[in-house]
Amino acid sequence: MWHNLxxxxxxxxxxxxxAVIVLLFSDQKALWARLISLAVAIISLILCGMMYxxxxxxxxxxxxxxxxxWIPAYDVNYNLGVDGIAMxxxxxxxxxxxxxxxxxWTVVKFKISQYLxxxxxxxxxxVGVFAATDAILFYLFWEAVLIPMYLSIGIWGGENRSYxxxxxxIYTFLGSALLLVGLIYLRFQSGSFDxxxxxxxxxxxSVQIAIFxxxxxxxxxxxxxxxxxxxxxxxxxxxxxxxxxxxxALMLKMGAYGFxxxxxxxxxxxxxxxxxxxxxxxxxxxxxxxxxxxxxxxMKRLIAYSSVAHMxxxxxxxxxxYLVVARHGDMREAYMSLEGAMIQMISHxxxxxxxxxxxxxxxxxxxxxxxxxxxxxANTMPxxxxxxxxxxxxxxxxxxxxxxxxxxxxxxxSFKVSFWVTFLAASTLIIGAIYTLWMYKRVFxxxxxxxxxENLEEVSAIDKATFVLLAAAILVIGVYPNWVLNVFxxxxxxxxxxxxxxxx
Numbered sequence: 001m002w003h004n005l006x007x008x009x010x011x012x013x014x015x016x017x018x019a020v021i022v023l024l025f026s027d028q029k030a031l032w033a034r035l036i037s038l039a040v041a042i043i044s045l046i047l048c049g050m051m052y053x054x055x056x057x058x059x060x061x062x063x064x065x066x067x068x069x070w071i072p073a074y075d076v077n078y079n080l081g082v083d084g085i086a087m088x089x090x091x092x093x094x095x096x097x098x099x100x101x102x103x104x105w106t107v108v109k110f111k112i113s114q115y116l117x118x119x120x121x122x123x124x125x126x127v128g129v130f131a132a133t134d135a136i137l138f139y140l141f142w143e144a145v146l147i148p149m150y151l152s153i154g155i156w157g158g159e160n161r162s163y164x165x166x167x168x169x170i171y172t173f174l175g176s177a178l179l180l181v182g183l184i185y186l187r188f189q190s191g192s193f194d195x196x197x198x199x200x201x202x203x204x205x206s207v208q209i210a211i212f213x214x215x216x217x218x219x220x221x222x223x224x225x226x227x228x229x230x231x232x233x234x235x236x237x238x239x240x241x242x243x244x245x246x247x248x249a250l251m252l253k254m255g256a257y258g259f260x261x262x263x264x265x266x267x268x269x270x271x272x273x274x275x276x277x278x279x280x281x282x283x284x285x286x287x288x289x290x291x292x293x294x295x296x297x298x299m300k301r302l303i304a305y306s307s308v309a310h311m312x313x314x315x316x317x318x319x320x321x322y323l324v325v326a327r328h329g330d331m332r333e334a335y336m337s338l339e340g341a342m343i344q345m346i347s348h349x350x351x352x353x354x355x356x357x358x359x360x361x362x363x364x365x366x367x368x369x370x371x372x373x374x375x376x377x378a379n380t381m382p383x384x385x386x387x388x389x390x391x392x393x394x395x396x397x398x399x400x401x402x403x404x405x406x407x408x409x410x411x412x413x414s415f416k417v418s419f420w421v422t423f424l425a426a427s428t429l430i431i432g433a434i435y436t437l438w439m440y441k442r443v444f445x446x447x448x449x450x451x452x453x454e455n456l457e458e459v460s461a462i463d464k465a466t467f468v469l470l471a472a473a474i475l476v477i478g479v480y481p482n483w484v485l486n487v488f489x490x491x492x493x494x495x496x497x498x499x500x501x502x503x504x
Contacts, residue, residue, distance in 0.1 A: 007051050007064050008080040008131045011090065015040055015097070015124040019117035026113070033113035034105065037120060041098040044123065048094040055087050057486050060494035062133060062196075063087075070137075075193055079134040084491030085260055085342065086130040088484055089253060092349055093130070095473070096249045097123040099357065100242040102466045106459075107241045107360050108156065115156055118148040119242055126250050130257065135183045135193045139176070145251065146172055149243065156240040164238035171231040175221035179258075182214035186266065198266045203503055208270035215263045222255030225315060226285045229308045236304035237369070241360020244300070248307050248356055249349035256314045256345050264318065265498035271319065272326075278319040283424045285312030290428055294435040298369045300359055302439055306395060307352040309428060310344070310403070316425060317341025317410040323417045325500060333413045334500075338492050340409025343484055347402030347477055351394040354470040358388050361463055365456055371439060376448035380456040385444045387467040392440045394474045396433045402477035 018040035025033040056063060062081030070078045082090060100119050108115045125148070128141030146169060154165035183193070190197040203211070221228045232252075236244050264271055271278075286309050293305035318341050321334040362377075362384070363369065378385035394401035397408075407428070415422045448454055459467070477484060 006066055007047060008066060008082065008127070011044055011048060011094065011127045012080075012124045012131065014044060015120040015127075019120040019124075022113045022117045022120065024113075027110065030112040033116055034101075037101045037104075037116040038098075040120060041094070041101045041123075045094040045098050048091050051082075052087060052091050052487075055082075055084075055487065057084065058490055060084065060491045065133070074136075075187070075191075076136045077134050077193070078137060079194065080128075080131045080137075081133045082131055083494075084487045084489065085257070085495070088342075088346060088487055089130045089257060090127050092253075092346060093123055093126050093250055095469075096245060096349065096353060099353075099466050099469060100245055102462055103241060103245075103357055103360065105462045107364050111155065115152070115240075115242070118152050119246065121148045122152075122246055122250075126246075126254070129254055133195050135187065135195050135198070138195065139180055139183060142179075142254065143173070143176055145254070149246065149251065152243040152246075153235060153239045156243070157238040159238075160234070161238045164234040167231050168235040171221050171228070175218040175228075178214045179218035182211045185211065195261065198262075199498055201266070201503065203267065205269050205273065205504055208267040208503065209273065212263060212267045212270035212274060215258065215267075219255040219258035219263065220281075222258065223252055223311050223315065224255070224308060225281050225312070226289055226308070229285070229289065232308060233301050233304040236307070236356070237298065237300050241357055241363070244304075244356035244360065245353045249353035252307070252311055253345050253349065256311070256318070256341070259315065259318050260342070260495060265495060267503070268499045269502055269504055271499065272322045275319045275322040278315060279323075279421065282312045282316035282319070283421065285309055286316070286428045287424055287431070290431040290435070294431065294438070296435075297371055299371050299374070299439060299443065300356070300363075300369045302371075302435060303352065303355050303359065306432065306435070307348070309432070310348050310352065310395070310407075313344045313407055313410050313425070313428075314341045314348070316414070316421075317344065317406075320410070320414055320417065320421075321496065321499065324413055327417055331496065333416060334496055335489075335492060336409045337413035338496060339485055339488050340406045340413065342406075342488050342492070343477070343481060344403070344406025344410065346484060347394070347406050347474070350470055350473045350477070351391060351401070351403050354391040354467075354474070355388070355395060357466065357470070358384070358391060361459060366452055371442050373450060374443040374453065375446045375450075376444075376453055377456065378444040379448060380453060381458050383464065384459045384467075387471060388444065389440065390471050390474065392436050394478070396436050397429050400475070400478045402474045402481075404478060405481045 022033045065081040068078040125144040132138035186198045189201045290309040296302035320337045324333045397403045
């Protein structure tokens, strides 16, 4: 039954319709805006959960497909579908939006309907990115995400919100312009904008490398990879709590998804030729950006740099597959590397997203981001401190939490390839523990340093519910990751086949 319904279109356009309705309410009727947004988020999550339960994990083929002729003169169609790579990311999108809507009860005090509308539109557009099987449709959704995120930073952000919002928009928009050039070239080579048709195109190595760099700029900025990461700390620092959560949990994953959907299967020879280059950039992000995080005295910037460092594992796992197969011919290790990257995408969303959300709730009472202004919070907010400890341990990669699974899989697969790659990648377990525990100790323990800390109120019931959902996700994936890995497996096999097959 589910395969005959336009489920994906509903997941894309229901939030947009909800946003239009929500905009009709002023701040005096904010409760109605909140309730409608919550209803839309819950319906979307339930619908996505039902789609997830009906998903056939045994095939890499696109499921829940929709086909509609849109602009026949240019061969642009409204084509949607999901495979094992996109399905968990769409579920993650609906789950994260529900958390953002719930958190808005305590962290948003003005222009409430506009705030909720922006995030509902973001949900629809991000689902569109993961579900589009037409390249131009994918690109339109990819660019459309920028508008509500730009507004959320520019309107509800901190003191330097205008600078951060403009920097975010310029970086991401200019990178995406080159992506469009690559997509148009592939259209003329394949005769179609259907993404699957790009996989059969035979391209010389020099042209593959050119396309690789056109894609790289767009995807590397979005992840973001070093040295194109400088927009992210500013955006995270100035963004409202919901904006930081969406950035960490979803928008960064769009860049990694681009590598999986476009770069690896379309230009595999270029990826193989430049795998060392990508591995080096990934290791710089893991080690160097991790050290930068250690130097931060702004709590939110520390979490932001930590987020960049942990995303380095995703690109490392994606491009390690060529070295693994070339040196050992071991497809099991290649599977582990790529699946490790994909589960790291999911676990990073929960770990970093939870820390940003928790900090946003704390900021509402303290109105400061400097670590030196905190201290002894565990005395006044013990429940909040306990949840934050779990999120911090996930950020460190503690066994039993979701972050450990992906990092362990990538480190294990790299061990057969290079001791030094493994050593540098594993150093994040030490570096991350140092700056995370240093931050946690100074913020939550020690003497109370200000009257503001003494007057802190424990988190509300709604915030506790949000924290419980995040904690459950972190622990379930950490203890039993197979429920995610089983969905990935068939599509990873197909992706590996495409990525390791020469197109010259």
